[in-house]
Amino acid sequence: MPKTLSRRTLLRGAGVSIGLPLLESMSPNRLLSAAGKSSQPPLRMAFFYVPNGMHMPDWKPTQEGFKYQLTPTLERVADYRDQFNVLSGLTLDGARAHGDGGGDHARSVAAFLTGAHPRKTNGADIQNGISVDQATAQYVGDRTPFASLELGLEASAQAGNCDSGYSCAYASNLSWRGPTSPMAKEIDPGALFDRLFAGQTVKETKTALSIREKYRKSILDFALEDAKRLHRVLPTVDQRKLDEYLYAVRDVEKRLGGAERLRLTEDGVPDYPRPSGVPKELEQHSDLMMDMVTLAFQTDSTRILSFMFTNAGSNRSYKQIDVSEGHHELSHHGKSEHKQAQIAKINRFHLDRFAYLLGRLRSVPEGRSNLLDNSLIVYGSGISDGDRHNHDDLPILLAGSGGGRIKTGRHVAYKNGTPLCNLYLWMMHQMGADAKAFGDSTGLLSLS
Template sequence: MAITLSRRTVLRGLGTSVALPMLDAMHPTRLLAASHRETSSPIRMGFFYVPNGMHMPDWTPKEDGASYAMTETLARIADHRNDINVLSGLTLDGARAHGDGGGDHARSVAAFLTGAHPRKTNGADIENGVSVDQATAMQVGDATRFSSLELGLETSSQAGNCDSGYSCAYASNMSWRGPTNPMAKEHDPRAVFDRLFGGQTEKETRRARSEREKHRKSILDFVEADAKRLHAHLPIVDRRKLDEYLYSVRDIEKRIAGAEKLGMTEEGVPDFPRPLGVPRELSKHSELMMDMIALAYQTDSTRILSFMFTNAGSNRSYKEIEVNDGHHELSHHGKSADKQHGIAKINRFHLDRFEYLLRKLKQIPEGEGTLLDHCMIVYGSGISDGDRHNHDDLPILLAGGGGGRIRSGRHIRYKNGTPLCNLYLWMMQQMGASADKFGDSTAPLDRLG
């Protein structure tokens, strides 16, 4: 006999809680915003930041509208052309100096989601604005297990001098719960996995982890009985969805364990103890984090997240793509053709990682479409040309269909100087948050629907 499930149904076991993907047997849920009701598929919001600007000649299309020709960099996501909008002309005024001198890199991150101009200090008296992800989470975030997730490929710092007198708190955090409260990001995919599939308390999670390590078990072994009971009562389509989802969870679990070249048992289960650190290769590290993001959205564990590829002003080299010079150093290209070529290669490397996520989201059915159809995800930087350190005409993508609210497949050119916060205000309203202004917004961004 088929059953009706709550959207919050989970599989439970010893110290383990495995949320489920959207199944046909589930009822729509309701946001806490009093006047807003969801469809059967909630909208997800995401923000992805890349440092040091872009090589803009390889980024910005020459044509406007749906018939634009993709540039050399944007061609990396050509398969998703109909799922993205390229937005030109948006500006981040809060990242400008306004009399404070140097520090454009730190300001570009601190202002990227807040629209605010951070106080210039490398001491304890930091001050910034509230970021759009947190402002939205404060209103609608308690509809999910995690009101928001803050992720990245590098750790956050809360003190120190990182950029011309600006605290490292500005340079390494773009999510801010309050003016003095940056939200540290998690960069270890194993830690994110444990958060998504751990118990209700840290004590339960530690106990389950100890049992898995002791008996070399998968996290799914603890919920096997619960999964079998549920499986028997689901319609055929939902059984297939559940089987595919559980397979993907176990596959990611294996890959996390394998990141440090751990062996496997004969049953194909990770041979714990769990490794320390993160994958050495940035591409593998990034892909595992994108897997975590897809799982977080798919299971409705959160609908709001932010992701920093690296911290502001990063001088990381990219030997994986044969770029041996530091990223920040290359961004100060002084019109050097060789340096601009290196910057463009790094831009494409980052966009390839984002393409991996878009592909994952498009492969997950949800409702009448895909998971990507129910997302609105911003990708870009708070600096345009890294050599000029300008904060206007930013490189910004908006990916996903926003639950039918976004008409994608276009290059939309706004008047240069249009606040980036106009986009954020529009996104907040689509999420059901009550807002008529955010940061330096002047109105919700138009021409998206």
């Protein structure tokens, strides 16, 4: 058996630095640490936000515990029922008006990860709070190349009036480094791929991208010799894991290359190895970004991540699922059966995209389990019913068992009004962030 590998081992070559998945040779569970305890895979935390609330009758189960019946919307993640909990009764008080009038959509995003009540302004004097992902990154972010990643499918804005006098900075940014510092999202899967797998410095990255453009090479071609050298000294189980991982990286890279139609020269050769930019089809765009999330966690590039499907108050239509009206317009359904049915279809479409991520994470073995098991992933919205604009009894799903820290497969109903930040404070503690409080928390949420 080879010498134990460092968790930070990289495959290198010509401006490329490729992180590796957790291998048995990296202080695996069967190897004992100096303290005599088994080494455990790292824990990840992530937050996925959907806009305009939820059609709650199709979301919230009526029974509690392990034997609850999946609702029509939750049926979309039925294959992962044993690996998530549905949490009801959690409340986001910071998203309420508190005398500020309209603007529930912008407030719901600004408050979702901060628990704060944002100052109502569309000027430069924005004021919010630090978000849970950034607060946690202050404790553990130095353990990975990226302290956190901020991702989405629609670009962030930092100025303008987006919702009843609230700045677009509130409506389009989920993550906040501090009260006046929103973290802009990366929405281009190709750009994210380059961040994860190009060089460790700006100069190395530019060199790698330049050579790839010129010779139309895969990023793996640069590190091929290093990969072969490592492969020769690994035990069989790690050789298989390495092969599967490198195949996944190349597969994603190929799909990035096909995200938009390439122009061809007369001999049929593409002008470029792959285009930059965002895929036009939302489903393809989302699935590529979910592949990036999987690779980021698999390589331990980061352990903290936030993701917005669309910005607050999005009025996008979803013609691919036969919804031609705008999402925001439909959310003000006025109890119209047609509009509620359309909203439910959009909710299911978003959850389908999330289900794709759950499947990708579960397919990656890690230690004695898999990436999904070794994660805590929140999916939900800061608005409950889009017509009422209420911020209590929120639609929240918590996927992953946190490395065995919680029992999954349940609907857990809390007293309505329980701060959502109680969940976040508990998650921070599991990540190793010894915070006494967060946002409007009143204590640790009980997940036993």
